[in-house]
Each structure stands twice: as structure tokens, then as C-alpha cells.
Amino acid sequence: MGYTLCVLGCGTMGIAILSGVVDSLEARNTTIRPPHSKWEVHTPGTMTPAESSEDDASLPSRFIACVTRTESAKKLKNVFSALGPIGTKVEVVTGQNLESVRQSDVVILCCKPQQAQSILSGHEMQEALAGKLLISILAGVTIPQMSAWVLPSTTVIRAMPNTPCKIREGMTVVSALPESSDVDLQRSVILNIFSSIGRCRFLDEKHFDACTALSGSGPAFACIFLEAMADGGVMMGLPRAEALELAAQTLQGAARMTLQAGAHPAQIKDTVTTPGGCTIAGLLALEDGRVRSTIARAIQIATERASELGQPAKH
Ligand SMILES: NC(=O)C1=CN([C@@H]2O[C@H](COP(=O)(O)OP(=O)(O)OC[C@H]3O[C@@H](n4cnc5c(N)ncnc54)[C@H](OP(=O)(O)O)[C@@H]3O)[C@@H](O)[C@H]2O)C=CC1
Ligand SMILES: O=C(O)[C@@H]1CCC=N1
Numbered sequence: 001m002g003y004t005l006c007v008l009g010c011g012t013m014g015i016a017i018l019s020g021v022v023d024s025l026e027a028r029n030t031t032i033r034p035p036h037s038k039w040e041v042h043t044p045g046t047m048t049p050a051e052s053s054e055d056d057a058s059l060p061s062r063f064i065a066c067v068t069r070t071e072s073a074k075k076l077k078n079v080f081s082a083l084g085p086i087g088t089k090v091e092v093v094t095g096q097n098l099e100s101v102r103q104s105d106v107v108i109l110c111c112k113p114q115q116a117q118s119i120l121s122g123h124e125m126q127e128a129l130a131g132k133l134l135i136s137i138l139a140g141v142t143i144p145q146m147s148a149w150v151l152p153s154t155t156v157i158r159a160m161p162n163t164p165c166k167i168r169e170g171m172t173v174v175s176a177l178p179e180s181s182d183v184d185l186q187r188s189v190i191l192n193i194f195s196s197i198g199r200c201r202f203l204d205e206k207h208f209d210a211c212t213a214l215s216g217s218g219p220a221f222a223c224i225f226l227e228a229m230a231d232g233g234v235m236m237g238l239p240r241a242e243a244l245e246l247a248a249q250t251l252q253g254a255a256r257m258t259l260q261a262g263a264h265p266a267q268i269k270d271t272v273t274t275p276g277g278c279t280i281a282g283l284l285a286l287e288d289g290r291v292r293s294t295i296a297r298a299i300q301i302a303t304e305r306a307s308e309l310g311q312p313a314k315h
Helices: 012-029 040-042 068-082 099-102 113-120 123-128 145-148 161-168 181-196 205-216 216-234 240-259 264-272 277-286 291-306
Strands: 001-006 060-067 091-094 106-109 133-136 156-160 170-174 198-202
Touching: 001 012, 001 091, 001 099, 012 068, 012 161, 012 181, 040 181, 060 068, 060 099, 068 091, 091 216, 099 123, 106 113, 113 123, 113 145, 133 181, 145 156, 156 161, 156 181, 161 170, 161 181, 170 181, 170 205, 181 198, 205 291, 216 240, 216 291, 240 264, 277 291
Parallel strands: 001 060, 001 106, 060 091, 106 133, 133 156, 170 198
Antiparallel strands: 156 170
């Protein structure tokens, strides 16, 4: 029998994660996957999925999404219902955090960083979370902070996913699991959630601010580049839709050459760059604009900002 998964604060990221998980379970129920399917290749060395979501204790079989506003709840019901039969069963609730956590085995905390303490630290909520797995995706809020707000029997870990989880192309970094008798099941639960919606890897919590900037914020940075490439095409007369398609597929192709074929970015660049040709002309224009240091500094500054989120304001 599967477990009950609660998304506490189901906004942009809660929807992305839950949509991806529900979508993967819908696909699992309707597809007989061949050996070495895309799903397994996608997350090398992580796990082998079980055959049925109903009889695997590491797979969710009931879903609760918590929000505060009725407009949000209405929107969520439409979003999840559109995913199929499993999506229609997602229970969307407003103002029922405590009851929802009581009924759940695993809780993914997806509220704003500054809301975490008030949501977690009430006495009844502490009791409701006792003995459960709490996965926080909050930027900047540390495990020691959250551990102080819950009882010692609650296992607190951090995950840093990104919005492409919604289409199961996410990148999620998960902090190390503390040793316990439940560690194997907890590891399976975590991998089942996050490797079903993209890539997933474990990294020490000390790297989380950098991961927040690089892969958490990364889709926004990548889309600036994507939009700018398309704009260049439009400037040179391409229709907008085709310019965007060319730019997006080109970025995806280059990224997949690195992820799937193991090509180094410099090698890909050199292969494209015909001596005396147009690519080197464009590359020099980029270098004149200090594009590399600008992008790298954006990650540095976003990392520094991530470290401030969820922390008491400095005066
Ligand atoms: N956006 C991103 O790309 C990423 C965000 N993150 C992290 O994810 C977290 C959420 O970000 P994001 O999804 O963008 O934020 P959103 O504002 O979209 O979502 C926050 C959600 O929390 C709900 N909420 C607010 N107060 C409560 C409460 N007291 N009890 C229960 N639910 C509540 C809101 O409900 P309602 O709509 O009803 O107000 C809303 O659904 C942040 O901590 C962020 O650092 C991490 C990785 C990527
Ligand atoms: O901008 C933010 O603070 C969040 C964290 C990573 C992506 N969005």
C-alpha cells in the first residue's frame, strides 16, 4: 500500500512537483515500459522503479495539496483534474494544514521561506509531524533552523527542485539523509518523487545556496538567453514563433550533448566554430559583452541572496 503525500503550500513549485509526480504515475499505469526506458536513463545510478504504484510503500497513493485562498484551490483542482484519473483524486484543501499533515506520511513544504516558522512550529503541528519525513524546498531555510521548529522524531531534509519538474525535466538536489532505521525507505520515497520528475542527486546541505541559484533560479537565467537569441533572429527577419523554436531546440540540443553524450561545452563550441566563419564572429561579440563573467556573477549574486532568505533581517 502506498503512502499519503502532502504538499504544504501548493503554489508554483508545489504544482510543478505534484503535477510531475501525478503525471509520472499516470504514465506508469498506462504504459508498459521497456527495459532501459528513458525514465531509467534519465537518472543514472539512482533507482529501479517498482512495477505498481498501488503495492509499493515507497510510492504515493494519496495526495493532499494545501493552500490558503479559495481561488488558488479552484485553480489547483482544474490543473490536477486535467492530468487524468489520478489527478482528479488529488485532495485540494484550504486552511487545513494541521488535519492534512495528521493524515499524511510525507510532507513537502513549499511555502515562502519567511512563512516556514509560523507554519511548522505550533505545538499541534509539531505533534502531527512527529515520526514523519519533512522535505523542505525552501530557499535559504536551513535544516538546523527547521529541526528546531519540529520534534526530534521528525526527519527534516532539504530538496532544491526547479520549475521544469512540471514537465518531468526537472533538476532536484537533495540533502543527505540522517542515519536511521527508516533510511532505506526514506531514500526510496525521495528518489521515487524526484527522479520521476527529472534528474535527482544528493549533495551536502552546504552547497544548497549555490544549487538554489544555479538550478533553482536557473530556468529564469536560461530563459533570458533563450529570449535574447530569439530576439536576434527576429531582428534579422525571422518570424517570432520560428525564432523561438530554433533557439529553444538549439539550447536543448546543446545541453543534451553535454548530459547524454558527455561532451564538454568547450568541445561543442569548438566543433561549431569554423575558422574564419560566422560562429567565431558571433562568439567574439559575446566575449566583448563579457557574457561569461556576467552569467557567472549572476549565479554568485543569486547564491548570496539565497543565503539571506528565511534568515532574520540584519539591521
Ligand atoms: N519558484 C521556483 O522556481 C522555486 C521556488 N523554490 C522555493 O519554493 C517555495 C515556494 O515558492 P513558489 O512556489 O514560487 O511560491 P508561491 O507563492 O507560488 O507558493 C506558495 C504557496 O504557499 C501557500 N501558502 C501561503 N501561506 C500558507 C499557509 N499558511 N499554509 C499553507 N499554504 C500556504 C500559498 O497559497 P495561496 O495561493 O492560497 O496563498 C501558495 O500556494 C519558496 O520557499 C521558494 O524558495 C524552490 C525552487 C524553485
Ligand atoms: O527566487 C527564489 O527565491 C526562488 C528560489 C529558487 C527559485 N526561485
